[in-house]
Amino acid sequence: MTENRKAEHLRICLTEDVQAKKVTTGFEDVHLVHKAVPEFGLGDVDTSISMFGEELRAPIIIEAMTGGTPDALKINSNLAEAAEHFGLAMGVGSQRAALETPRLIDTFRVVREKGPNIFLVANLGLPQIVANNGVEAAESAVEMIKADALAIHLNSLQEAIQREGETEFHNSLERIGEVVSRLSVPVIVKETGAGIAMEDVRLLSQTGVKAIDVGGAGGTSWAAVESYREAGLKHRLGVTFWDWGVPTAISVAEAASSTDLKVIASGGLRTGVDVCKAVCLGASAAGLAYPLLKPADVGQLDHALGILIEEFRTSMFLIGAKNVVDLEQRPIVITGKMAEWLRLRGLSPEAYARRQKSHD
Numbered sequence: 537m538t539e540n541r542k543a544e545h546l547r548i549c550l551t552e553d554v555q556a557k558k559v560t561t562g563f564e565d566v567h568l569v570h571k572a573v574p575e576f577g578l579g580d581v582d583t584s585i586s587m588f589g590e591e592l593r594a595p596i597i598i599e600a601m602t603g604g605t606p607d608a609l610k611i612n613s614n615l616a617e618a619a620e621h622f623g624l625a626m627g628v629g630s631q632r633a634a635l636e637t638p639r640l641i642d643t644f645r646v647v648r649e650k651g652p653n654i655f656l657v658a659n660l661g662l663p664q665i666v667a668n669n670g671v672e673a674a675e676s677a678v679e680m681i682k683a684d685a686l687a688i689h690l691n692s693l694q695e696a697i698q699r700e701g702e703t704e705f706h707n708s709l710e711r712i713g714e715v716v717s718r719l720s721v722p723v724i725v726k727e728t729g730a731g732i733a734m735e736d737v738r739l740l741s742q743t744g745v746k747a748i749d750v751g752g753a754g755g756t757s758w759a760a761v762e763s764y765r766e767a768g769l770k771h772r773l774g775v776t777f778w779d780w781g782v783p784t785a786i787s788v789a790e791a792a793s794s795t796d797l798k799v800i801a802s803g804g805l806r807t808g809v810d811v812c813k814a815v816c817l818g819a820s821a822a823g824l825a826y827p828l829l830k831p832a833d834v835g836q837l838d839h840a841l842g843i844l845i846e847e848f849r850t851s852m853f854l855i856g857a858k859n860v861v862d863l864e865q866r867p868i869v870i871t872g873k874m875a876e877w878l879r880l881r882g883l884s885p886e887a888y889a890r891r892q893k894s895h896d
């Protein structure tokens with residue numbers, strides 16, 4: 537049952553090691569260039585952005601995590617209060633459980649109650665969109681929480697490893713296109729830890745979606761999570777595919793270079809410096825999930841998010857960016873495996889290093 541599975545996922549993420557082990561995000565190969573003469577004060581730094589016409593106080597999204605199990609009520613309530621307080625966007629976890637079992641709707645609705653003004657993203661998996669009543673399910677998910685956008689999550693890795701996984705993805709692009717044309721809110725497509733490469737970004741761009749959330753490798757691994765729930769062959773698959781996917785920073789660079797859509801960076805971002813690097817690579821905003829789960833469970837989100845935002849503001853100051861738009865023009869140096877990957881894919885790490893030289 538979806539409800540039990542969601543409770544198990546929460547328990548596993550709160551108690552076991554579910555982070556990538558060998559694959560890294562690639563942000564370690566992205567170097568911000570220090571600006572020793574900023575010519576403005578730290579207090580002048582403006583971290584705000586506009587996302588689909590709504591203002592966020594920083595380009596930070598609390599990524600989709602939970603709902604659909606009684607334990608999720610407190611976590612979602614705390615996340616929404618913090619998103620409201622800090623002026624950040626927030627996604628809920630997959631709403632499938634509540635569509636199947638209406639008594640669970642409150643575990644999602646609490647988010648709109650506690651966060652009346654937040655940019656709120658509804659969530660359903662691609663398998664539910666591909667199913668016969670996909671469009672109706674998408675409309676109900678948005679309506680349930682008065683969402684400002686819908687995220688359709690891509691999780692073929694997880695479904696392939698889960699014993700009850702749904703691995704039927706025929707006509708995915710067509711069905712995503714149908715949902716886009718029927719919904720009154722923008723649709724975001726997001727991966728959940730395996731990244732999205734440029735070829736898929738181009739295909740997805742043609743469906744009418746408004747943003748791509750890369751959900752890259754290097755952070756929470758859903759192969760890892762499922763490996764704890766499985767035995768035998770499926771457990772073995774979870775271990776083998778633990779580090780599968782396109783690293784997050786690489787995925788952001790690939791996506792940003794192949795579409796004009798908004799790109800959201802997520803998967804393994806752990807500090808405000810990572811957020812700054814992601815925006816310099818071309819992301820419009822950056823999302824974090826796992827680092828906020830425990831703080832949400834124990835009521836310490838103000839501390840965790842306060843640090844994250846100050847790290848981001850300080851990074852901006854130290855590279856001479858007064859506002860978030862400036863970040864797109866700051867030079868960054870890409871080295872090591874990431875530089876090699878980008879070159880092999882026909883992209884130019886040099887272009888990032890040389891941009892806006894005349895500005896300085």
Ligand SMILES: Cc1cc2nc3c(=O)[nH]c(=O)nc-3n(C[C@H](O)[C@H](O)[C@H](O)COP(=O)(O)O)c2cc1C
Pocket residue numbers: 545546549599600601602628629630659687689726727728729751754755756802803804805823824825826827829
């Ligand atoms: C406990 C937990 C539950 C999650 N549930 C969902 C979900 O229901 N829908 C979804 O799109 N992503 C879900 N995710 C994936 C995150 O949104 C995110 O893509 C992924 O965890 C990578 O980010 P991170 O490394 O910061 O955790 C979940 C993540 C966690 C940690």
